[in-house]
Amino acid sequence: MTTTPTLELRNLEVAYTVRGIDRQVLRGVSFSIAPGEAYGLVGESGCGKSTAAFAAMRYLPRNGKITKGSILFEGKDIVDINDDEVAKLRRSAISMVYQNPATALNPTIRVGKQIAEVFELNGVSSSDAMMMAEQALTKVQIADPARVLRRYAHQLSGGMAQRVVIAMALASNPRLLVMDEPTTGLDATVEAEVLDLVRELRRDTGTAVLFISHNLGVIRNMCDRVGVLYAGALVEQGATSELFSSPSHPYTVGLLRCIPRGGLHKSTDRLDTIPGTPPALGTNFDGCVFAARCSLADDKCRTALPEMVTIIGSHVARCFHSDKAGSMPRSIEQIEYAPQSTGHKAQVGDTLLNISHLSKVFNQDGSKVRVINDVSLTLGFGETLGLVGESGSGKTTIAKLVLGLTPPEEGGVVTLDGKGLAKTLSHRDVADVGAMQIVFQNPDQALNRRHSVTRIVSRAVERLRKFSLTAAIARAQELLSGMRVDASLHSVRPVQLSGGLKQRVAIARAFAGAPQIVVCDEPTSALDVSVQAAILNLLVDLQKKDQTSFIFISHDLGVVRYISDKIAVLYLGRVVEFGTSQRVFSGPFHPYTEALLSSVPNIDGSTRKRIPLTGVVPSPSNPPSGCVLNPRCPRKAGSGYETLCETEEPNLTEVEPGHFMRCHVPVAKLKQLQN
């Protein structure tokens, strides 16, 4: 006998009306989720993941409508039920957890009242509801729930806010929980905690989960079955481990190949990309939705719509060539650069940038907060220095200090190629300014919307290299072409470009002054993995060609590992570990690095014990005594150095050649504990 699925989508089609024209967003999506099962939907942005999730909640934007198919909740079609019935369903049976927990909570109502509201909707008296809200917070493992009840959303950290949202979602004892990118935007350690919590709650409650994420690692670790969406169509579906180990649709294969997973490094591996761009909203297809970007596509693919074919068991793929997908040719764009004589006599690895004893103190309401504490680092010609650490660890502030956007405290010195730099940008000469440039996370905000792409870059060339206008424009176009921005796009404004192209323009702008160092502050965090791979390849090419050095900031440890030669791990404004990428990632690890690495959901499916960091990041205005990590350190207890850890701050010492650590526990002991 088969049980009735909790949720079933049958041939669901959803369209958005844009300027009077219906544009199809979901194209006949069918899948089902059994009671207690976790089903993951993956795909890049714009493929219809969130639309599917919100359709299941019967919540579409004002211009969205279900044009065909059905949504069955416990066997009952909910496409045509009225608003009252929808509200009743949301009150008692289906809940949702959102991507951005901080904005999902009402800023002017205490969180306790917001949770209690769910109980009240189900007929509980207001005093009882408040009590139950407290219990709900206890269930999501929030410390001191009675106090949290009285807080407002802005007084919660991201992880806490997401716990509150989860508590609110579970308050109605739902039979289906829809989670839309629940950990996107959270730090790796917080993400791991939230995912642990969801896993535990699922074990306890048996709730069915629809889990939406662009992060394949997260999906792999959270879901029983997975569906892959592309251009609004489900192209592959199967049990998680089976699908990840033998992906059978070229899109899935491509996605997995784009990811800089464990062990890959720029020196030996070039990332694969998916050529082309996703189709625009509402494109009509004669054949396979992926044909235009697929290296296996033939005439049949372009003219006939493939059916789902069974690979093995419940593993299905919508592809004529599913048997060949796993071994399809790589689609990387190989670029050969003629070795250039750039004028540098330096060898790769010779010291280019030296920062010593950088500190930064901010004034916060009259009290002094030391956000950067005595940081010294070096970076060689043609090398990449990766900065990693949780948010608030000081990554971006260090970049700002180096760039001169904010001056360091007395004693801090930044030396570039043997020349001491002025503390602030306004005191640096044009050559020094051009020598160090930055690429930001969000190219939307970094590029002037009113200027054409050429103008954005040529202006920088004019200012930084003192070129004449015509020479600057010529140089700008050369730079843009070098970044693979097509000449037909040189005169458009940024708004007409995709995220990846905008970032290429931003990189071209950064290279306008022929820089020696480019700071990349989360340059690929806002991009899809296939675009990320292309941008990372581009950066590596530029580095090889011009010996440019990068300071690379990212919360994605896989990306940092791939692109960096050296890594500095930061905690509370201090460097806790510094060494070659190889050393830092292979161990022995600093306890903080160990915890950070273990919290990353592994895409290979290998299970690894998570080393949790207990408690929250302390405020830099009131750092713990002794080693700043000691209250959270996973290796303090039982190490035999507890007293020392709590009373004295360790120095950054060289534990192996070229590998520095700030820890009282000797490296041999750490190595032993970590095996």
Added chain:
Amino acid sequence: MLRFIVKRIGLSVLTLVIVSLIVFLMTSIMPGDIAKQILGRDATPEAFEIWNKEKGFDKPLVVQYGRWMGGVLTGDLGTSLQYEMPVSEILAPAASKSAQLAIVALLLIAPISILGGIAAAMNRGKKVDRALTVGGLSAAVIPEFVWAVVLILVFGVAIRAFPVSAFPDEENPNLVSSVYHLILPSIALLFVLFGYISRITRAGVIEALDSDYMRTAVLKGLSRKTAVFKHVLRNALLPTIAVIATQVPYLAGGLIAIERVFNYPGFGNILLDAVIARDFPLLQTAVFLTGVVIIVFQLIADILFAVLNPRIRQKVTE
């Protein structure tokens, strides 16, 4: 919170000092000679001199300013030149009249404008929204005194539903009668302010309607109506309240045209008389008090905004 309030009050006091200086200097350089008007063209130079000495106009400006400010601070607002009466006795009843008008106008304007804004936002893009927007903005571009005249002609003269004067004739008018007389001028002011306040309300409500927390509220299973009432309005009305508070001084301090047209003995009317008569002591103090009203209400608006918004309230407390 206390620190924030103290700081704001400090700033307000500083602003007032600057205002007082500007007011004093402006009235001092105003053309026209009141002595001539009062003593007559044929008065002897000696008479002028004696008069100037008596009123203290022969002293240096700094001393005059000091005396004026000292008086204001100790409650002595000086003596009107044209009425030969203490300024306070002239301004007090006028201020009370202006306040009455402001209260009636506000009670009419605030709810109607807010409701209009909410209605527009809830029907975004539909006919109701367009009608309210176009109507509100069209009405706002016509000055209040034009509206006043139109209203008087229609409701006062043609229909005779409302009195043409805002001030009751009878000796001791009761509340009903007073309010009744103030309705027409209030409507004129409503026409001017409705477009502005309802637009701000509309923007606030739309922002809140599109917010993630509204989505959360709806997906919790609240009906749209309840969700709007419980989750949208509090957030949406924050900017509106601040905007209304900043309009209060405009209503209370100088509705010169409205008061003239409706023949209402308020602050604005006194102010205008003082200008025409070059009655410096009266004018200085009246203008200065208008400044006080504006700054006090701005202060109230700021504090109100902070109290209603926990985010600001917390920043303020830290």
